[in-house]
Amino acid sequence: MLLMTSFALVGSLAVLLAFWSAGIRRAPVSEPLLALLLGVLAGPVTNLVDIPDPAVTGLTLEIGRVLLAISLMAVALRFPVAGYRSVLRPVTVLLTAGMLGMAVLTAGLAWWLLGLPVALAALLGACLTPTDPVLAASVVSGGPAARQLPARLRQVISAESGGNDGLAFTFVVVALAATTGGSWSQRLAEVLWGVFGAALIGLVAGYVAGRAVRGAMSREEVDSGSLLIFALVLAVAVLGVGRLAYTDGILAVFVAGLAYNAVIDSRSRVSQQRLDDSLTRYLVLPLFFLLGAELPWRGWLDLGWAALAFPAAVLLLRRLPVALALHPALRLPWRDTLFLGWFGPIGVSALFYLSYSHEEGVRDPNLWAVGTLVVAASTLVHGVTAMPGRRRYAGLSQPQRRPSARTACDVR
Template identity: 55%
Template sequence: MLLLVVVMPLAAFAAGAAALLLGLPLALAALVGACLCPTDPVLAASVVTGEPAERDLPGRLRALLTGESGANDGLALPLVGIAVVVVLPATHLGDAFGKVAWEVAGGVVIGLLAGLAAGWALRAATRQRDLEEGPKLVFTLLLAVSVLGIARLAGTGGVLVVFVAGLAYNRMVAESDRGPQDAVDEAVNRYAVLPLFLVFGAVLPWRDWVDLGPAAVLFVLAILLMRRVPFVLVLARPLCLARRDALFAGWFGPIGVSALFYLAHSIHEGVDDPRLFAAGTLAVAANTVVFGLTATPGRTLYAKSRAADPPRSSR
């Protein structure tokens, strides 16, 4: 909970402060920070799932990163929505904040009702033996697509709706049903992320990156080193994390698909300053490359550090 309530807003603040290095206006820098604050669940899963991760990383650390990354991509919506309102000065503040409130509150209500209804339907169908095993495995994928469509029609936050629907659904169904569904979801995520990043690579704004100037290097370094790591280290004791665990959790909080979604959402809402997309995509690209290069060595170093710990006394 601390990672969501404390670290995510602080990460938005730190990323926004880093964006000021690019000479961006304060409001636009705040929007960049809000877009870059969520931890990406797809990229995070690559370091905390699979046989090597289960062998080298403790279950609590893996669960912490998985739970946080799955939650904060939806919970970043209020930060992004408020920042968009501030960036667009011609917007009527009352109407704009009302829209943000509906996106958040409406998304929570729709997601809650949809998740509970889907969970109840699955339990009833399982009890009556009306559902084959194949459709049951892809049930959560169908739920996600359905609630995204409903959110689109209702004008609420799609990512937030899916997150809340997933929480409500998980409360309703048995663990024996969730396990196989989670495996299918994870496989789909891994296959879907490849074409997404191919498209991302095709639209990279190289010229706009050059226009950011030498400060872009400082911006990237600040994002990598200051967006998350210091705050997780400071909160290590309240989180009951060893320093090694806090350092690992702080470093491996990648920026990815969630940030791209919020960048696109901001542009769709009317923020047309090209520096938003340039700064955001530069941070995503740099973070993805650095994360990919350090994921395996970082996990290996963590495992060696654990192995070097003195054995605990049996008394």
């Protein structure tokens, strides 16, 4: 009965969003926010859905893992690889100094405002560091985004959200070693193999898959619909191989997507760019519905005044000061730096790493309560401000964007 009710509610929401697919891009809400609100209505408000607590983190972990894999494949295929090369410098800065700065600032806020132990605060900071690719897609993809934001800014946000989801694994594993008291040498080996092994698996899988698709296209053995499904199953397959090899499967999928993108031709790429809108906009709904239905309200209330102060401090201080400090190194216009400094939403990736930490033995209830509080706040705030923020940016921009900067996934 519980599953049937959940399926009925999420399915009905997906149908309504499909009918309103164009309007939702112009509305001051996002699909994840609507799913979150529906979950709150079905869970705490009406008690239609009540999932046992032990099952919540396990479901969140596995749903989040698959959703991240599909989302990162979509990110890798959103632009031609040449477009990603043009933003290599700012993305590299954000994935190194930027991630470190965000992790340290978030951990410091958790230690200061919440009184968490240093190790647990560091783990929370690591989990909340990555920019979410699903929530970021609502800001940078679609027709309104293509008209209001320059292609280069959208490429920076996309590439960063793809790269830092996988690289956050290194921060989380190091923080887990401090939290659980595990062997530092073992954790270091896990980090090194997790990153370099994932890169190797992703490169090989993406290259082989790309060559296979090019060969099939030259023989006219596949159509555009098959290519779309192929990108989906490639993401899931690489995720599985990465996990079996004990590497960072999330990073492996993103690298595989970039390698695959570099090999396939333009016809194949245009067909598979629809992965962004066709799947990720709807696959995210169950996870945020689950989050809304099982939000730890009692844990939030136990935080007292910090339940308001900490999310506000994270949203204001986690990313924007770091972006402003790195402005000279980013070499972006000031308005671009301000925009990407604000739009760094926290969502699926944070939920995944919070659940992963729980599965790795960190059972402190504060980690899950505080982490989900920030995710809910980010989903609300960034979902509501995305459309006005894009319009404000477009109003400040003088030159008109050229149509050639748009991709197939932007035209809808």
